[in-house]
Amino acid sequence: xxxxxxxxxxxxxxxxxxxxxxxxxxxxxxxxxxxxxxxxxxxxxxxxxxxxxxxxxxxxxxxxxxxxxxxxxxxxxxxxxxxxxxxxxxxxxxxxxxxxxxxxxxxxxxxxxxxxxxxxxxxxxxxxxxxxxxxxxxxxxxxxxxxxxxxxxxxxxxxxxxxxxxxxxxxxxxxxxxxxxxxxxxxxxxxxxxxxxxxxxxxxxxxxxxxxxxxxxxxxxxxxxxxxxxxxxxxxxxxxxxxxxxxxxxxxxxxxxxxxxxxxxxxxxxxxxxxxxxx
Numbered sequence: 001x002x003x004x005x006x007x008x009x010x011x012x013x014x015x016x017x018x019x020x021x022x023x024x025x026x027x028x029x030x031x032x033x034x035x036x037x038x039x040x041x042x043x044x045x046x047x048x049x050x051x052x053x054x055x056x057x058x059x060x061x062x063x064x065x066x067x068x069x070x071x072x073x074x075x076x077x078x079x080x081x082x083x084x085x086x087x088x089x090x091x092x093x094x095x096x097x098x099x100x101x102x103x104x105x106x107x108x109x110x111x112x113x114x115x116x117x118x119x120x121x122x123x124x125x126x127x128x129x130x131x132x133x134x135x136x137x138x139x140x141x142x143x144x145x146x147x148x149x150x151x152x153x154x155x156x157x158x159x160x161x162x163x164x165x166x167x168x169x170x171x172x173x174x175x176x177x178x179x180x181x182x183x184x185x186x187x188x189x190x191x192x193x194x195x196x197x198x199x200x201x202x203x204x205x206x207x208x209x210x211x212x213x214x215x216x217x218x219x220x221x222x223x224x225x226x227x228x229x230x231x232x233x234x235x236x237x238x239x240x241x242x243x244x245x246x247x248x249x250x251x252x253x254x255x256x257x258x259x260x261x262x263x264x265x266x267x268x269x270x271x272x273x274x275x276x277x278x279x
Contacts, residue, residue, distance in 0.1 A: 006059025010067035013051035018074035020045030061229035062111030094261035101254025109247025150213035153204035158220025160197035215262035
């Protein structure tokens with residue numbers, strides 16, 4: 001039952017995330033800054049994150065995160081409805097690849113929860129090492145310019161968001177009450193990681209082309225979270241080897257679709273905003 005609830009929450013989160021993204025994009029195109037519509041879109045995005053966190057508490061990272069990726073596809077549908085601007089054939093093709101890839105992974109890989117529990121020291125050690133790598137990327141991004149900087153900041157933001165997903169899921173295992181949860185160092189590391197991810201996200205949007213930074217961001221999050229869930233949370237894929245390989249193939253299709261669709265969406269958004277900037 002918890003798995004069904006996790007799936008429903010994840011899909012609801014993906015829809016809200018798409019709505020919030022489109023609202024902020026459209027508000028930026030119209031006003032060029034932060035207004036009421038942009039703030040409302042940000043509030044919707046916060047709601048999407050809350051649902052994602054709830055889904056991660058109820059289910060496995062390997063199940064929830066691929067479903068969250070569908071927000072890129074939902075964003076395409078909402079964008080077409082909102083702007084009355086038809087999508088390109090390439091956008092629909094990439095969107096179909098995202099849906100097919102996610103479906104293949106969920107059906108064939110059949111993610112399983114950890115069997116032997118989790119070792120907190122392993123999680124903390126991996127997190128520290130991972131953060132050192134991300135810090136190196138961040139410092140490199142600050143020293144570079146243009147698309148290279150945008151790409152690196154996008155990878156940093158997506159990686160940190162992926163780490164946040166793993167940390168939220170790890171908090172659900174030892175949950176014994178509000179007091180103990182608030183006293184858990186992982187909670188506050190998660191908060192700091194999320195804040196750093198938001199900072200890196202804003203830096204990514206301000207450096208280079210959105211067609212470079214946005215795909216890096218949306219593809220890094222599921223990849224990092226899924227790898228870490230396998231490495232430190234003890235989650236498993238289907239024990240059937242054929243199903244596992246097919247599921248991994250689904251992940252590859254999903255990532256290719258996400259990158260292609262994110263690039264296409266950013267390209268169309270730039271083209272739509274260009275005439276307004278002339279005036």
